[in-house]
Amino acid sequence: MESWADAGSDLFLEVTPGPGVRASLERALREAVRTGRLAAGSRLPSSRVLARDLGLARNTVADAYGQLVAEGWLTARQGSGTRVADQAEPGPPPPPRLLRRPDPGDPFELPGGLALPYNLRPGSPDLSLFPRGAWLAAARRALESAPHQALGYTDPQGTPELRRALAGSLARTRGVRTDPDLLVVCTGYTQAVGLLGRALAALGGRRIAVEALGFPDTRTGLRATGLAVERLPLDGHGARTDLLGRGTDAVLLTPAHQFPAGVPLHPDRRTAAVAWARSTGGVVVEDDYDGEFRYDRQPVGALQGLAPDHVVYAGTASKSLVPGLRLAWLAVPPPLLEAVVAEKRLADHHSPVLDQLTLAELIGSGGYDRQVRRARLHYRRRRDRLAAELARHAPDVAVTGIAAGLHAVLELPPRLADEEELTARAAEAGVALTGLDRFREADDPDRGRPALVVGYGTPPDHAFPGALERLCALLAPPR
Ligand SMILES: Cc1ncc(COP(=O)(O)O)c(C=O)c1O
Numbered sequence: 001m002e003s004w005a006d007a008g009s010d011l012f013l014e015v016t017p018g019p020g021v022r023a024s025l026e027r028a029l030r031e032a033v034r035t036g037r038l039a040a041g042s043r044l045p046s047s048r049v050l051a052r053d054l055g056l057a058r059n060t061v062a063d064a065y066g067q068l069v070a071e072g073w074l075t076a077r078q079g080s081g082t083r084v085a086d087q088a089e090p091g092p093p094p095p096p097r098l099l100r101r102p103d104p105g106d107p108f109e110l111p112g113g114l115a116l117p118y119n120l121r122p123g124s125p126d127l128s129l130f131p132r133g134a135w136l137a138a139a140r141r142a143l144e145s146a147p148h149q150a151l152g153y154t155d156p157q158g159t160p161e162l163r164r165a166l167a168g169s170l171a172r173t174r175g176v177r178t179d180p181d182l183l184v185v186c187t188g189y190t191q192a193v194g195l196l197g198r199a200l201a202a203l204g205g206r207r208i209a210v211e212a213l214g215f216p217d218t219r220t221g222l223r224a225t226g227l228a229v230e231r232l233p234l235d236g237h238g239a240r241t242d243l244l245g246r247g248t249d250a251v252l253l254t255p256a257h258q259f260p261a262g263v264p265l266h267p268d269r270r271t272a273a274v275a276w277a278r279s280t281g282g283v284v285v286e287d288d289y290d291g292e293f294r295y296d297r298q299p300v301g302a303l304q305g306l307a308p309d310h311v312v313y314a315g316t317a318s319k320s321l322v323p324g325l326r327l328a329w330l331a332v333p334p335p336l337l338e339a340v341v342a343e344k345r346l347a348d349h350h351s352p353v354l355d356q357l358t359l360a361e362l363i364g365s366g367g368y369d370r371q372v373r374r375a376r377l378h379y380r381r382r383r384d385r386l387a388a389e390l391a392r393h394a395p396d397v398a399v400t401g402i403a404a405g406l407h408a409v410l411e412l413p414p415r416l417a418d419e420e421e422l423t424a425r426a427a428e429a430g431v432a433l434t435g436l437d438r439f440r441e442a443d444d445p446d447r448g449r450p451a452l453v454v455g456y457g458t459p460p461d462h463a464f465p466g467a468l469e470r471l472c473a474l475l476a477p478p479r
Contacts, residue, residue: 011032011037011038013025013028013029013032013054014028015028015054015056017055017056021056021060022060022063022064022067025054025056025060025061025064026064026067026068029064029068029073029074030068030071030073033073033074033084038084039084040084040085040086041083041084041086042083042084043080043081043082043083044065044074044081044082044083044084046081046082047061047062047065047082048061065082069082072085073085116427116430116431116432117430117463117466118430118431118432118459118463118466118467118470119431119432119455119458119459119463119467120431120432120433120454120455120456120458120459120467120471121432121433121434121453121455121458122260122406122407122434122453122454122455122457122458123215123323123407123455123458124323124406124455124457124458125318125319125320125321125322125323125375125406125457125458126375126378126379126457126458126459126460126461127322127324127460128460128461129371129374129375129378130321130322131321131362131367131370131371131374134362134365134367134370134371135358135362137367138358138359138361138362138365138367139354139358139361141361141365142354142357142358142360142361143354143357146353146354146357150353150357151353151354153349153350154350154353155350156184156341156344156345156349156350157181157183157184157185157341157344157350158183158184158185158329158350158351158356159185159353159356159357159360160180161356161357161360161361162185162356162357162359162360162363163180163181163183163185164180164360165359165360165363165364166180166183166185166315166329166363167179167180167183168363169363169368169369170302170313170315170329170331173292173299173369173372174288174291174292174299174301174302174305174313174315175301175302175304175305176302176304176305176308176313176331177304177305177308178304178308178313178331182331182332182333182334182337183329183330183331183332184329184330184332184337184340184341184344185327185328185329185350185351185356186327186328186329186330186344186351187326187327187328187347187348187351188316188318188323188326188327188328189287189289189314189316189318189328190217190218190221191326191328191347191348192314192316192328192329192330193218193221193222193252193285193287193314194221194222194224194225194343194347195330195340195343195344195347196250196285196312196314196330196336196340197221197222197224197225197226197227198225198226198343199336199339199340199342199343200225200227200249200250200283200336200339201225201226201227202339202342202343203336203339204249205227205249205250205283206227206228206249207227207228207229207230207247207248207249207250208222208227208228208229208230208248208249208250208251208252208285209229209230209231209232209244209248209250209251209252210222210229210230210231210232210251210252211232211234211239211252211253211254211258211259212231212232212233212234212440212441212444212446213234213258213259213260213261213436213439213440214252214254214259214260214439215259215439216438216439218252218287219441222252227249227250230248231441231444232244232251233446234258234261234263236263237263237265237266237268237269238253238255238258238261238263238264238265238266238269239251239253239258239265239269239273240269241253241265241269241270241272241273241276242268242269242272244272244273244276244280244282246280248280248282249282249283250282250283250284250285251273251276251282251283251284251285252285252287253265253273253284253285253286253287253303254286254287254288254289255270255273255286255288255300255302255303256288256290256291256294256299256300256302256404257289257290257291257293257294257401257402257404257405258401259287259289259290259439260407260409260436260439260453261400261401261409261436262400262401262402262404262405262407262408262409263400263401263402264300264402264404265303270303270306273303274303274306274307274310274311277307277310277311278307278310282310283310283311283312283333283336284303284307284310284311284312285311285312285314286302286303286304286311286312286313286314287314288302288313288314288315289314289315289316289318289319290319290404290405290406291315292319292320292372292375292376293319293375293376293379293404293405293406294402294403294404295376295379295380295383295403295404296402296403296404299404304331308331308333309333309334309335310333311333312330312331312332312333312336313330313331314328314329314330315328315329316328316329317359319405319406319457320368320371320372320375321368321371325355325359326351327351327355327356327359379405379406379456379457380403382456382457382464383403383408383456385468386399386408386454386456386468387399387408389468389472390410390472390475392472393472393473393475393476394472394475394476394477396413396415396477397410397411397412397413397416397475398410398411400451405457406455406456406457406458407453407454407455407456407457408453408454408456409436409451409452409453409454410451410452410453410454410475411449411450411451412449412450412451412452412475415477416450416475417450418450419435419436419437419450419451419452420435420437422435422452422474423435423452425474426470426471426474429470429473429474430470431467431470431471431474433452433454433471434452434453434455435450435451435452435453436448436450436451436452436453437450438453439453454471456468
């Protein structure tokens with residue numbers, strides 16, 4: 001006679017007799033499936049057999065089976081009886097595909113969070129330099145003078161006050177030729193580049209060339225807009241703008257200080273970029289992320305000043321003040337303006353008004369320029385100190401690139417050629433370092449010389465000497 005055991009599985013089901021017996025049987029069967037005691041695909045005894053084994057009415061078992069079929073735990077097919085459904089696999093379900101975190105591979109992210117005491121990764125200014133007093137005073141003035149109207153939804157391009165202040169300041173300090181009506185205030189350059197990518201795609205753009213070394217989020221962000229991202233090679237004169245062709249619609253450059261290689265764009269390459277844009281109608285995007293910080297000479301003016309009708313200029317407060325402000329700005333050629341503003345409106349309507357008004361006050365009062373001068377001196381001293389200490393302790397490590405910005409590229413001798421191994425060793429010594437390779441795409445066949453990108457601007461003052469000492473100890477040749 002057929003029984004539960006004859007069906008191939010000897011299964012203990014704890015069923016409480018009485019009025020709730022059907023619900024109890026359902027719970028017991030679900031539990032058996034969930035824990036894997038009833039494997040996917042396995043056949044259950046007929047309702048008649050199970051009812052007899054458990055001492056229940058046949059209808060009770062048939063109803064319980066019916067319920068579990070409806071819920072998807074079991075399947076019932078003519079001729080093959082009742083089976084455990086395939087998708088009712090035991091074990092914890094994998095997370096939904098869309099919720100799995102991709103590995104961002106962010107070179108600015110510290111391994112193990114912010115636990116390392118000495119952070120020499122590039123990308124951040126010294127946060128302790130933020131002019132809290134001046135910002136507070138400017139915020140107070142801004143709020144006191146702002147009409148209620150200013151606190152509502154405002155112009156997606158940004159507040160008129162900030163755009164006026166920026167237009168004047170950018171012309172004076174960076175040679176940018178623009179007008180308040182052509183400026184768009186953004187929530188960081190990160191947003192700005194996404195808006196630009198989408199605007200270019202909306203206008204029919206398909207391909208954008210991006211320097212072979214660069215901030216990975218920028219490439220990822222641009223790809224997400226639907227543009228194809230081409231790799232523009234670099235050499236000692238900066239990006240090979242002489243290679244730009246007709247099939248490319250836009251190019252993204254860091255002319256003042258290539259990020260992260262640290263070279264300026266050679267005058268011939270500046271000319272080539274502008275000539276390409278003029279002859280093809282292409283768009284140049286100039287990321288002037290640290291243009292305020294040049295130590296060996298006056299900063300070279302913005303490329304945008306040469307061809308304001310073809311170059312989108314992008315600036316940010318992330319280096320001159322702090323990244324947490326999330327304030328950046330674009331000077332946009334007129335034909336692109338409407339599309340960029342439309343994207344900004346869709347993204348977040350506009351950037352926070354009070355911070356915009358405060359920055360406008362800070363610029364207008366001269367406080368912003370004072371802060372930039374103070375920061376310039378601060379970072380210049382740090383760079384000089386880094387170069388001097390390395391010359392003393394690790395003379396075969398070369399500090400390359402121009403004296404500018406908040407980071408330096410250290411070319412490594414053959415004894416230190418393994419960037420991954422070196423940065424792992426640094427982490428063990430409490431120092432967060434980034435290898436140059438992290439700024440290259442994985443499929444780039446040109447690996448270049450091994451190097452570190454050292455953010456000497458990143459540590460607060462109290463941590464800088466310790467960070468430098470540990471860096472030198474790591475790089476010094478064995479005695
Ligand atoms: C090359 C480059 N451009 C721009 C920025 C500024 O980005 P954001 O304004 O979003 O902080 C960074 C930040 O690290 C950068 O590395």
